[in-house]
Amino acid sequence: MSDTPAAAHPDIDQATRDELRRQGILLTSMEELYNWGRSHSVWPLQFGLACCAIEMIAASMAKFDIARFGSEVFRPSPRQADLLIVSGTVTKKMTPQVVRLWNQMPEPKYCIAMGACAISGGPFKQGYNVLKGIDRFIPVDIYIPGCPPRPEALLNGLLALQEKIRAQKLSGPDAPRHLRADDPCEYPVPEFGEHDLLPTKNPVLWQAPIIVRKE
Amino acid sequence: METLEHLRDRLATAFPRSEVVIVNNPSPSAQHSLLISADHARVIARHLRDEADLQFDYCSNVTGIDWPEKEIIETIKPAQTDPAGGAAVGTEQKIKRLQPGYLEVVYHLYSMALGHGPVILRLRTLNRADRVELPSLTPVWRSCEFQEREIFDLFGVLFSDHPDLRRILMWDEFKDHPMRKDYVEPDDYEWEPTPHGPVLAKAKVHYAALTPVAAAALGTTPASSSAPAPMSTPGPIASPAGGPAIALPLAVETPPITKAPATAQSPTLNPAAPSAAPRP
Amino acid sequence: MNELTPPSFNPPSGAQVRAVHDAFHGDLLEVSMGPHHPSTHGVFRMMVTLDGETIVKLKPVFGYLHRNHEKLGENTTYLSSMPYTDRLDYLNSMTNNWAYALAVEKLAGQSVPERAEYLRVILAELTRLLNHTCLAGFLLQDCGASGTPLMYAFREREKILDLFEALSGSRMMCNYQRFGGCRVDPSPEWLTAAQSLTDGYGRFLDEYESLITQNEILMARTQGVGVLSPALAVSAGVTGPMLRATGVNYDLRKVDAYGFYPRFPFRVPLGDHGDTYDRYMIRILEMRESITILQQAFRTLPSGPIIDPKAKLRGFRPKPGEAYGRIEGPKGEIGFYLISDGSPNPYRYRVRPPSLVNLTILEDLCLGQTLADAVIILGSIDIVLGEVDR
Numbered sequence: 001m002s003d004t005p006a007a008a009h010p011d012i013d014q015a016t017r018d019e020l021r022r023q024g025i026l027l028t029s030m031e032e033l034y035n036w037g038r039s040h041s042v043w044p045l046q047f048g049l050a051c052c053a054i055e056m057i058a059a060s061m062a063k064f065d066i067a068r069f070g071s072e073v074f075r076p077s078p079r080q081a082d083l084l085i086v087s088g089t090v091t092k093k094m095t096p097q098v099v100r101l102w103n104q105m106p107e108p109k110y111c112i113a114m115g116a117c118a119i120s121g122g123p124f125k126q127g128y129n130v131l132k133g134i135d136r137f138i139p140v141d142i143y144i145p146g147c148p149p150r151p152e153a154l155l156n157g158l159l160a161l162q163e164k165i166r167a168q169k170l171s172g173p174d175a176p177r178h179l180r181a182d183d184p185c186e187y188p189v190p191e192f193g194e195h196d197l198l199p200t201k202n203p204v205l206w207q208a209p210i211i212v213r214k215e
Numbered sequence: 216m217e218t219l220e221h222l223r224d225r226l227a228t229a230f231p232r233s234e235v236v237i238v239n240n241p242s243p244s245a246q247h248s249l250l251i252s253a254d255h256a257r258v259i260a261r262h263l264r265d266e267a268d269l270q271f272d273y274c275s276n277v278t279g280i281d282w283p284e285k286e287i288i289e290t291i292k293p294a295q296t297d298p299a300g301g302a303a304v305g306t307e308q309k310i311k312r313l314q315p316g317y318l319e320v321v322y323h324l325y326s327m328a329l330g331h332g333p334v335i336l337r338l339r340t341l342n343r344a345d346r347v348e349l350p351s352l353t354p355v356w357r358s359c360e361f362q363e364r365e366i367f368d369l370f371g372v373l374f375s376d377h378p379d380l381r382r383i384l385m386w387d388e389f390k391d392h393p394m395r396k397d398y399v400e401p402d403d404y405e406w407e408p409t410p411h412g413p414v415l416a417k418a419k420v421h422y423a424a425l426t427p428v429a430a431a432a433l434g435t436t437p438a439s440s441s442a443p444a445p446m447s448t449p450g451p452i453a454s455p456a457g458g459p460a461i462a463l464p465l466a467v468e469t470p471p472i473t474k475a476p477a478t479a480q481s482p483t484l485n486p487a488a489p490s491a492a493p494r495p
Numbered sequence: 496m497n498e499l500t501p502p503s504f505n506p507p508s509g510a511q512v513r514a515v516h517d518a519f520h521g522d523l524l525e526v527s528m529g530p531h532h533p534s535t536h537g538v539f540r541m542m543v544t545l546d547g548e549t550i551v552k553l554k555p556v557f558g559y560l561h562r563n564h565e566k567l568g569e570n571t572t573y574l575s576s577m578p579y580t581d582r583l584d585y586l587n588s589m590t591n592n593w594a595y596a597l598a599v600e601k602l603a604g605q606s607v608p609e610r611a612e613y614l615r616v617i618l619a620e621l622t623r624l625l626n627h628t629c630l631a632g633f634l635l636q637d638c639g640a641s642g643t644p645l646m647y648a649f650r651e652r653e654k655i656l657d658l659f660e661a662l663s664g665s666r667m668m669c670n671y672q673r674f675g676g677c678r679v680d681p682s683p684e685w686l687t688a689a690q691s692l693t694d695g696y697g698r699f700l701d702e703y704e705s706l707i708t709q710n711e712i713l714m715a716r717t718q719g720v721g722v723l724s725p726a727l728a729v730s731a732g733v734t735g736p737m738l739r740a741t742g743v744n745y746d747l748r749k750v751d752a753y754g755f756y757p758r759f760p761f762r763v764p765l766g767d768h769g770d771t772y773d774r775y776m777i778r779i780l781e782m783r784e785s786i787t788i789l790q791q792a793f794r795t796l797p798s799g800p801i802i803d804p805k806a807k808l809r810g811f812r813p814k815p816g817e818a819y820g821r822i823e824g825p826k827g828e829i830g831f832y833l834i835s836d837g838s839p840n841p842y843r844y845r846v847r848p849p850s851l852v853n854l855t856i857l858e859d860l861c862l863g864q865t866l867a868d869a870v871i872i873l874g875s876i877d878i879v880l881g882e883v884d885r
Contacts, residue, residue, distance in 0.1 A: 046533050050560055050881055051585035051667060061649035076533040093386050094538055094559040097530055126414060127563030128393045128400040148667060194390040196401035208405035242816020243604025272729050276847040278832050323819055327729050327745045358732025358852050384558035384884060394566060
């Protein structure tokens, strides 16, 4: 657990803790232990969308073996999953289902946008039926670029997510979403309109980034 | 198999009241096709399928094509010549002709039994608006079922006697026919990381609306927008915990703020955005 | 439909249970399988109507991966559609590339050098190995053999993907073919590696077959399940291994004789019953034939240019006209229908998707079968949603 942020115990520095560990004394806190346990048993939803899903399967197979990182338990039901890997192009026709799946997952839950399509629409961005990024409707924790990303990239994304989980404070103002009363755990599901989704984005969650031109 | 000309003559003899025309294909592929009239399409299709020496039992591919109406300008030169043997007199005449639009459905037929093909059938609707019925060939070849549904969905051709004519790719509430040439797609190009070409043109509309906000973020005007402030993400994949904003690599071509006229032309596209203040 | 008698809240007697059973007997249950379902191979959806466990009606619902391939193809140049074809049937990018290149070559009247034709055959057959291996793994997964067969399949897939990556730079999205040839020439080391993979592939198939083919559970689950008649298969435009499992001898490699396939003698395996087991077996046998094609191609691979020197990649504008080009993809006939109006973009760009057309008979195969069989039948049809919905 040497990679645990030392901020959990600001009064004991990392060197002391490492020295104590060598002596057989493990210093930890409830928060640290809890996060350590959570971060190493992230169960993804078995949910393939497009090309990236094949690489997601490959990541769980012999050569890459996502089981080394505690995430081999792909759950078919969103009720049992911690992690939504949006693995591929989200079409507008599929968007309500993805949001609904996200809503059905119990907190604490995380979302990885795998591949260019899930991030922004990718090569299919100009398509009339392609959602320009799943982060318009659900909050994304990790973005993995690539078309499709290699299985190693997915593993790297998973490691980044584990780091993020370990750094989460369980109390105070920057507590994660599921511990805050003011943050919704349910996100509005868009409906099918005559020309487009209604609404086309969740404005609370996503606004167009500001274009700043470097002078 | 016999040539397409033979086939056309055979069909014309068998169905004297139908119209069978060869549509020439000038490309090196030389895959010429037969244009048949819609009211005889199904009997001709059955004939092609059932005749012992034709046996086109396999309809491989069904394609919809949109041909919008088009203005054709023809230049007509007067035929009279100067009796003295000089250059032609009179002025050239330009005639504008409106070629009516139509929707076309193309069937590629092969024979699995005899191993020949393709024979290409074309059917045309009378126009693109209200006379868009064509006979469905699904009763002849089952393989047309989903492909004709797709053409109904994306082009708006109504296939009569189709067993299950519903939208197939888009949702049922959808109203447009997106593969038509005049389809206007929904504008959701609020943000483009690397715009070019037509996407840049679409994105610029939004950039124009965003410019005052950007100006606000630069500190030239008081920030009154609810839009988040720009932030930078050093890491390649991790996004900031709560913020949806992603900073651009700043190499994007945007409407230059300094050159934008301060006469409040640009912000009208976004009513929520504050009007641009003149830069000092 | 019978009148319902509401069940009592007291512990029911045997007679009451029977009454309830009789009351519900014949009642139909509508189940929506998908678009999120672990066994639908992506975002495919089936609206299934059940009488007990028996399927009485099944309507496939498409479009959840409709990413506007054809519209994008019309809005971009001929060459820049090539990477999009990779993403149609994303297991088999090489054959998609070839079908598209073939259609454009027909449209523009281009010729392809000998070495490039050989390379196309080699890569197409490697792709066929890849696809059929994955299919066998996924089919067993659908039967409930969770994990292990798929692990074996993906182990072999990785070997082929390593070859593709070494050649084209990408594992899955190879973008390798060009109009009039191929993009890069394989090195001698690559050819040696590919050859040794081909030589060892038979051993893998032997091992795999010894575990699977005679397996009693597989035979019980698949034999006589989802029987397709040859007449319906032809009428419904079913192509590829699905069609040949019914006994119809129609392989475009023989019928159209495109590429240099006539130079390589190989047999076309045909099925007898048209059931799910035949569809599995046909793929295994086709892989063995692919190995013989590959071995012949490696032996006789000529040297020379890999792309027609007259081929124009940038500023490519075919003359007005149209062309339909098709090849025997691993899933069936994949075709491209292109109409040119002389501009840099195709006027109409149409993909003939084998997976979508093969799904036409899904309902016919599933009627009268149980819901669990529908999963296996769907697995044996071998669909990829990127191509079904485009």
